Amino acid sequence: MADVRAAVTRAHHEEWARIVATLTRRCGDLDLAEEAAAEASATAVERWPAEGVPPNPGAWLTTTAHRKAIDRIRRENKRDGKHQEAQTLWDDPAVPAExxxxxxxxxxxxxxxxxxxxxxxxxxxxxxxxxxxxxxxxxxxxxxxxxxxxxxxxxxxxxxxxxxxxxxxxxxxxxxxxxxxxxxxxxxxxxxxxxxLATGPGTDPVRRDLTAEAIRLTRLIRTLLPEDGEAAGLLALMLLAEARRTTRVSASGELVTLDEQDRGSWDTTLIAEGHRLVRERLTAAAAGIAPGRYQILAAINAVHTSARDARDTDWAQILALYDQLLPLDPSPVVALNRAIAVAELDGPEVALASVDRLADRLAGYHAYHATRADLLRRLGRSQESRAAYDRAIDLAGNTAEIAYLTRRRDQLG
Amino acid sequence: MRYLVSVIDDKSNPGSTDRQPAINAFNERLIAEGYWVFAGGLAGTDAATVIDNRGEQAMVTDGPFVESKEYLAGIWVWEVPDLDVALTLAAEASKACDRKIEVRPFS
Structure with a gap:
């Protein structure tokens, strides 16, 4: 029974986009395509437990969706007397040879x-x-x-x-x-x-369904546009973040920062794939193709995931990458992240000066206050640090992050 | 597919007034490429009159149907294959007349 459900889910995931896409082209109607694909999945849920999973589940879903579309067009045509569309679909073989x-x-x-x-x-x-x-x-x-x-x-x-x-x-x-x-x-x-980093109070702090779906669709666009450097970069970025997923939230539901994560539990397969993509883009960059924003962010993640211990992190390399990123993405959030690298290289005082310059633009952003709180803590300015933690906690939406920030604040002397 | 292409001006921050040559050149291209159906600049909203004859007798009101900072300064009607073509042309139109453009399909 669980197997059948898994088979339905798998076939649905693998075939859905194909079915909707093909039907939309054939009948020029997104609505109809969506409904027919949904009906086919519902029919599979209904029938496969009793009749068994068909030998080719994907083809079964496709054929069924096409039949549902034809039925629907026929029903509608009876009302308005058109026959064209159903005929177009009907003339094609059930599983179309494209x-x-x-x-x-x-x-x-x-x-x-x-x-x-x-x-x-x-x-x-x-x-x-x-x-x-x-x-x-x-x-x-x-x-x-x-x-x-x-x-x-x-x-x-x-x-x-x-x-x-x-x-x-x-x-x-x-x-x-x-x-x-x-x-x-x-x-x-x-x-x-x-x-x-899910924002809601009522959701899991990390939404595996969304990250997985985003990776699946990015893989798809990477397959469809293999020459696109940013598609490769975005996929690498997602894979390298996903590789750390299980280590990012503690058993007690608290966010674990990069330097405290159990690096031995990172997913080595995802990291290897991400690193492969980053190397591919580095080769392209060496050949003169300037990398875009996602490729640079992926490279930053590659530096982090290359360090076996947080202390081995090549911060100079990370800072150089942020310097490359800033002209492409001159947002204050990038400047904030750059300052975190500065703190590791030149100390918290220098970093705090750069962070404070972002006050106007980032006053409503929790990570700005969280970064300040951490730098102030390292400088021994506990009172100011506490106030910054308070502000960060007020603004943060993610439950695991709030738990982490609250503990750090309460540990201040 | 026909689109109504509206030129939006802003009373507090009007577009420049020397755009006629650029607009003429753009219009000629629209005609040459077969997209042009109709075009016209409008007099100011002060010249507008609203008539409402849904009741007992026609009510005539001076001024536009809605007072706003932004207003319709002119229109085009284009015949183009789809929204992508319309949006590409609208981007050029906005440059040509130095004003915002709204693209809206006829139903």
């Missing part, structure tokens, strides 16, 4: 449509997780702490806009491609980050 590459192109089209810049960012995230990731509306609603009604409306509105404004279902033109790929990667990074 030219090689066509299916990958379909999934890419779907991803680009869901991440279209004419849609608001929350809509892009929700639509991507639903249409490409195959997550259900309740699952996505839970992940982003909104009600199912709100999330459902967000998706419905986005689909309606795609239809009404005619957001095209195709891979963008070559001149638009870099900007559009950046948009897709931004959505995937957002999904990953929400999983990496």
């Amino acid at each position: 030219p090689p590459g066509a299916i990958e192109d379909d999934r890419l089209r779907l991803l680009f449509t869901c991440c279209h810049p004419a849609l608001a960012m929350p809509a892009r995230v929700a639509l991507t997780l639903r249409m490409v990731g195959g997550l259900t509306v309740p699952e996505i609603a839970r992940a982003f702490l909104v009600t199912e009604t709100t999330l459902g409306q967000r998706i419905t509105r986005a689909k309606a806009k795609i239809k009404a404004a005619r957001i095209p279902y195709r891979i963008p033109a070559a001149e638009d491609l870099p900007a559009r790929v950046t948009g897709v990667l931004a959505v995937l990074y957002l999904v990953f980050n929400e999983g990496y």
Whole structure:
């Protein structure tokens, strides 16, 4: 029984994007494609326990979804007398023989449509997780702490806009491609980050479902666009963060900082894959292809995950990478992280001076106060440190991080 | 697919007034590429009149239907294959007339 459920889940995960993507191209209707794919999965849940898992679960789901789509079009056509669409689908064999590459192109089209810049960012995230990731509306609603009604409306509105404004279902033109790929990667990074450090009081501090989904979709885009350096960089970044997942929260539910994590428990397979990708991009950089933001962030993570002991961390290398990152991403958050490297090299006093310069822009960001608190603690300025911890705790959303900050504050002399 | 392309100006921060040559050149390109359906600049909102004849008799009001800092300064109607084409052209249009552009499909 558990095996059957696992088989349904696996087939659903593996085939969902393909099914929705192909059906959308064939009938030009995201809604119909989504409903048919969902019905096929529901039918599998219903029938596989009794009838057994079919020899090729993916093909079974695809065929069933295509039949459901045809049924639906027929029902609708009876009302308005059109026969064209059902005919188009019906003429094709049940499991369509596509030219090689066509299916990958379909999934890419779907991803680009869901991440279209004419849609608001929350809509892009929700639509991507639903249409490409195959997550259900309740699952996505839970992940982003909104009600199912709100999330459902967000998706419905986005689909309606795609239809009404005619957001095209195709891979963008070559001149638009870099900007559009950046948009897709931004959505995937957002999904990953929400999983990496979940913001809600009612959720697990680390949402494995979201990080896994983001990695899966980034792998997909990496497969589809193997030449894209930033796709490789983002995948490496995610893998190197995911490798540390089990060591990031203690048994008592407290966040464990990088220097205190049990490095022997890091996932060596993920680290090896991440390092391989980073090396691939370093080779490209040596050949004159300037790395983007994700590639540099991945390289920083590679330096951390290369150190067997936190004391062996090559901070000079990390600082050099932040200096390379700042012109590409001149955000105060990058400057804050750079200051943490400065603290290791030049001491907390120098670092505190750089951090204090960010006050105007980061006053509402918990990590700013947490960093200050730590630097002040190291300088023996306990009272100021305590005040900074208080502020950080007020602003932090992640339960494990709040637990960590609270303990550090209470340990102050 | 037809789109209404609205030029949005801002009373407190108006776009520059020397854009006509750039707009003319852009219009000629729209015509040459077959996207142009209609275009027109509008007189100021002070020149607008609102009529409401849903009741017993027609009510005539001086001024636009909504007073706002931002207002419609002109329109295009384009016939293009999809939103991507419309948005690419709109980016050029915004440069040409030094104002914000809203792209909205006809239903």
